[in-house]
Amino acid sequence: MSEDTHGTELTRRRMLQGAAAALAVAGGTVVIGVAGPGGGAATAADPGASDSFDETFQGRRIQGRPVDGGSHQHGGAGTGYQVLIDGDELHMMRNADGTWISVVNHYQTFATPRALARAAVNDLQGATLVPLTIA
Numbered sequence: 001m002s003e004d005t006h007g008t009e010l011t012r013r014r015m016l017q018g019a020a021a022a023l024a025v026a027g028g029t030v031v032i033g034v035a036g037p038g039g040g041a042a043t044a045a046d047p048g049a050s051d052s053f054d055e056t057f058q059g060r061r062i063q064g065r066p067v068d069g070g071s072h073q074h075g076g077a078g079t080g081y082q083v084l085i086d087g088d089e090l091h092m093m094r095n096a097d098g099t100w101i102s103v104v105n106h107y108q109t110f111a112t113p114r115a116l117a118r119a120a121v122n123d124l125q126g127a128t129l130v131p132l133t134i135a
Helices: 012-033 113-124
Strands: 051-059 059-068 080-085 088-090 093-094 101-102
Touching: 051 113, 059 113, 080 093, 080 113, 088 113, 101 113
Parallel strands: none
Antiparallel strands: 051 059, 059 080, 080 088, 093 101
């Protein structure tokens, strides 16, 4: 006599279903993580809650402001943005979905340039930002 053990048996199908469910949950977390302060994602026309900022964060001066397309930032024609940390420019780029990445942490996206600047300060851990030269 054989017992039916299908209910407790770990099969490839069940493993794949579990992996798919885990990826769906992780994907949902990423979508929530890139939402802006009002719950909506930042858009290409709206860099964040305010156009400019100038503040001290963890002892470092961070500044952000829109710039003309003449900057070497990659925000797009007329929608460029510049972030400075202690007067040094943080090289950053706007993604197609309206989020921002920087050279300091290019594996994580941020909804606003201010959030990007604060994360860069955290990642620098007191180190000086070295200017990036583009050849």
